Amino acid sequence: MIVWLAVALWVVIVVWSLALMRVASTNDRDRRPRPSPVPARPRIVPGLGGNRQRNAWIAQGAILAASVAAIVLLSRADQWDQFDLVGLIGVLVVGSDFLTLRAKRFRISGSFLGLVLAMALLGPAPAGAMGIACASVDAVRGRTRGIYLLNNLATYAFFPVVGALVLSALADLGMANDGGAAIAVFAVFVGANLLNFGMIAGNTVYLRGGSLREMFLTVFMPVFPWELATASLTAMAVFGFELYGAGVIGLFALALAVCQLLLRSLLRGHEHGEEVLRRKDQLDVRHEGMVGLLLETLALRDPSAARHAAAVAHYSRQLARAAGLSEHEQAVAHTAGLLHDIGKEALPDHILLGRSELHAAERRLVERHPADGARLLLRVEGLGEVAHAVLAHHERIDGHGYPDGLAGEDIPITARILAIAEVYDVLTAPDSYKIPLTAVEAEDELRRVAGSQLDGRLVWLFVTQVLRGTVVDTAGRMADLETELQVQRRMRGMLDQPLVLGPPTA
Numbered sequence: 415m416i417v418w419l420a421v422a423l424w425v426v427i428v429v430w431s432l433a434l435m436r437v438a439s440t441n442d443r444d445r446r447p448r449p450s451p452v453p454a455r456p457r458i459v460p461g462l463g464g465n466r467q468r469n470a471w472i473a474q475g476a477i478l479a480a481s482v483a484a485i486v487l488l489s490r491a492d493q494w495d496q497f498d499l500v501g502l503i504g505v506l507v508v509g510s511d512f513l514t515l516r517a518k519r520f521r522i523s524g525s526f527l528g529l530v531l532a533m534a535l536l537g538p539a540p541a542g543a544m545g546i547a548c549a550s551v552d553a554v555r556g557r558t559r560g561i562y563l564l565n566n567l568a569t570y571a572f573f574p575v576v577g578a579l580v581l582s583a584l585a586d587l588g589m590a591n592d593g594g595a596a597i598a599v600f601a602v603f604v605g606a607n608l609l610n611f612g613m614i615a616g617n618t619v620y621l622r623g624g625s626l627r628e629m630f631l632t633v634f635m636p637v638f639p640w641e642l643a644t645a646s647l648t649a650m651a652v653f654g655f656e657l658y659g660a661g662v663i664g665l666f667a668l669a670l671a672v673c674q675l676l677l678r679s680l681l682r683g684h685e686h687g688e689e690v691l692r693r694k695d696q697l698d699v700r701h702e703g704m705v706g707l708l709l710e711t712l713a714l715r716d717p718s719a720a721r722h723a724a725a726v727a728h729y730s731r732q733l734a735r736a737a738g739l740s741e742h743e744q745a746v747a748h749t750a751g752l753l754h755d756i757g758k759e760a761l762p763d764h765i766l767l768g769r770s771e772l773h774a775a776e777r778r779l780v781e782r783h784p785a786d787g788a789r790l791l792l793r794v795e796g797l798g799e800v801a802h803a804v805l806a807h808h809e810r811i812d813g814h815g816y817p818d819g820l821a822g823e824d825i826p827i828t829a830r831i832l833a834i835a836e837v838y839d840v841l842t843a844p845d846s847y848k849i850p851l852t853a854v855e856a857e858d859e860l861r862r863v864a865g866s867q868l869d870g871r872l873v874w875l876f877v878t879q880v881l882r883g884t885v886v887d888t889a890g891r892m893a894d895l896e897t898e899l900q901v902q903r904r905m906r907g908m909l910d911q912p913l914v915l916g917p918p919t920a
Contacts, residue, residue, distance in 0.1 A: 474567075478572075481575055482571060488575070489539035499536070504544055526648075528544065530645075534581050537578055541578045542574045545571050548570055561621065584598045710895075721895070722843065725835075726839055727748050727835075728901075731747055732880045733747070733876050737872060743827070746799045746828050747832065748901065752899075754807050757783035758787075761780065782817070784817055785805060803829045805817070806825050809829060812865075830869040831872060833867075837863075842856045860876065
């Protein structure tokens with residue numbers, strides 16, 4: 415039962431740890447430096463930096479000297495007699511430092527498990543000596559120098575001695591009976607961890623400035639769940655040692671190494687995911703710029719094109735929402751509305767800008783623009799559904815549309831929505847090739863062709879919900895390209911989400 419509870423605790427704590435890491439990394443992405451209008455000049459106090467360095471050297475040197483003296487004075491032969499246990503824990507302490515995990519703002523070392531085991535099973539002298547050895551190995555690997563090296567040595571000599579003395583005092587009070595030693599080890603592990611952080615972070619804040627509280631929240635708290643998990647593993651190791659001997663320590667050392675490696679894989683996967691998101695954000699920005707550039711290019715030839723694209727996009731999104739479509743499908747309809755006429759870029763000026771009746775050959779050229787536009791959009795990753803909507807937006811419910819003669823439900827719903835939005839804007843816009851109708855006349859025309867040219871149910875939704883209380887202003891916000899591009903930015907990412915299919919709705 416205890417083992418299963420421990421396993422459940424580990425799962426909960428690891429999930430908690432990863433969630434805190436995600437929140438911390440999200441806050442890092444969202445945090446932006448705020449420029450000051452006038453650069454502030456730092457206030458320099460003569461001699462302050464030198465005084466702090468000197469004070470830090472004195473304080474850390476005193477702590478290290480006192481710790482070494484305590485190690486020497488408290489050392490007894492019986493603490494070193496168990497050569498197998500001393501060697502095993504020593505290898506665990508030093509070896510765990512090679513499994514240190516580094517993330518953006520923190521590092522997770524496995525050496526604490528071995529150090530606390532040394533405090534509980536060997537005593538203050540071996541624990542302090544192993545702490546110094548651990549800090550020395552870390553200095554060689556991390557090339558730590560100067561006051562920071564001294565701070566690490568002092569810290570890793572001090573808290574193992576203090577922790578071992580606390581555990582010894584608790585044992586004298588009877589805490590070593592009936593599993594009480596495991597509870598004491600868990601508590602001392604947490605306390606030593608806080609002491610370690612306080613000494614390292616306090617030295618950094620004292621020398622460089624900053625807030626110890628902020629460092630605690632942003633550096634220590636994301637790691638704390640993992641440290642609780644390691645504390646529970648250490649307590650279980652002590653409990654197992656009391657029952658089965660030193661062999662249990664080796665099993666827990668192996669478990670720690672496996673967990674560290676698994677967490678390393680998770681952290682690397684998390685970092686890779688963040689890098690993918692960062693690159694995706696860059697691609698989204700470029701995608702938005704590409705959409706705007708294409709529409710502006712088309713508008714250079716046909717000044718009404720940008721307004722028409724914005725209006726169709728606006729109506730399409732509103733109708734998709736009224737029809738109960740998902741945010742993904744709303745994004746497809748909106749993007750298709752912006753880009754539905756992109757295939758007209760290939761048309762000659764006399765057709766694109768002309769207002770006279772088209773000949774049969776010219777009409778065939780015009781009827782190619784959905785296929786031309788879809789072919790262009792299919793070359794852009796993530797716009798496949800948009801391309802299908804663009805391809806079919808001139809199909810008719812009765813099957814007499816183009817380019818493929820699709821009918822009824824065979825026409826994608828986003829294309830049926832797009833068709834209604836485009837027809838309404840063409841009927842009411844003063845810059846279209848037809849004499850504009852009033853809103854009431856346009857609604858009557860939509861009802862007239864419902865069921866033959868346009869989807870009857872969608873026409874009803876458009877008239878009763880989208881147009882209800884709406885005043886069309888061709889110069890206003892609903893027909894403004896920049897407004898719809900801003901909507902596109904807010905909806906970015908929806909195009910990349912998979913469409914979840916459910917039961918058909920009535």
